[in-house]
Amino acid sequence: DVKVTQSSRYLVKRTGEKVFLECVQDMDHENMFWYRQDPGLGLRLIYFSYDVKMKEKGDIPEGYSVSREKKERFSLILESASTNQTSMYLCASSFWGDGTGELFFGEGSRLTVL
Amino acid sequence: AQSVAQPEDQVNVAEGNPLTVKCTYSVSGNPYLFWYVQYPNRGLQFLLKYITGDNLVKGSYGFEAEFNKSQTSFHLKKPSALVSDSALYFCAVRERGSARQLTFGSGTQLTVLP
Numbered sequence: 441d442v443k444v445t446q447s448s449r450y451l452v453k454r455t456g457e458k459v460f461l462e463c464v465q466d467m468d469h470e471n472m473f474w475y476r477q478d479p480g481l482g483l484r485l486i487y488f489s490y491d492v493k494m495k496e497k498g499d500i501p502e503g504y505s506v507s508r509e510k511k512e513r514f515s516l517i518l519e520s521a522s523t524n525q526t527s528m529y530l531c532a533s534s535f536w537g538d539g540t541g542e543l544f545f546g547e548g549s550r551l552t553v554l
Numbered sequence: 555a556q557s558v559a560q561p562e563d564q565v566n567v568a569e570g571n572p573l574t575v576k577c578t579y580s581v582s583g584n585p586y587l588f589w590y591v592q593y594p595n596r597g598l599q600f601l602l603k604y605i606t607g608d609n610l611v612k613g614s615y616g617f618e619a620e621f622n623k624s625q626t627s628f629h630l631k632k633p634s635a636l637v638s639d640s641a642l643y644f645c646a647v648r649e650r651g652s653a654r655q656l657t658f659g660s661g662t663q664l665t666v667l668p
Contacts, residue, residue, distance in 0.1 A: 473655060475658075480563070482658045539654075540586055547596055
């Protein structure tokens, strides 16, 4: 089974702190994604990556950055956390192949910014 | 651009009755369509996908979905609901040949009443 592991299930941070969310997948997938989930808004794409050191902005990249130094690891960085970044963050990965592959999700990281 | 609409925030159904969770999509070309389920404080789990071929797709846990190109819909169905089906359901779309990421709907909370 594909396993996508997010390093922290629950985090509490203060406004202005730098926050790192780590994600590791074990299936050699090319694509990795960071979404945030908010009630009534569904999942919104922050950033994604289709190769090592490659990144693409999603729909809501402002206030976030990402890093992909190794194929299996994709990190989301909040340079200076703000209260409006309180949310559930979901990491996902997928095999590209013929483009039909589904996404596999981690368990999520619930971030609270005080 | 690709988008998804889930017109119902909440669907209630009695145990043993058939259930339908609605989804419509918009893409410039042809779609790949997906359904996911999320249980409380968990990541998303893949249920089924439409790639091509038969318009009726069967997936996990007895769920199925019907692709209707003329109505641009991909409704999720189950003939007989279980209390354990109560969860949050997301529809997602990827435009064939052009996008790596999935675009998700806002989600529908399904409650199956005993």
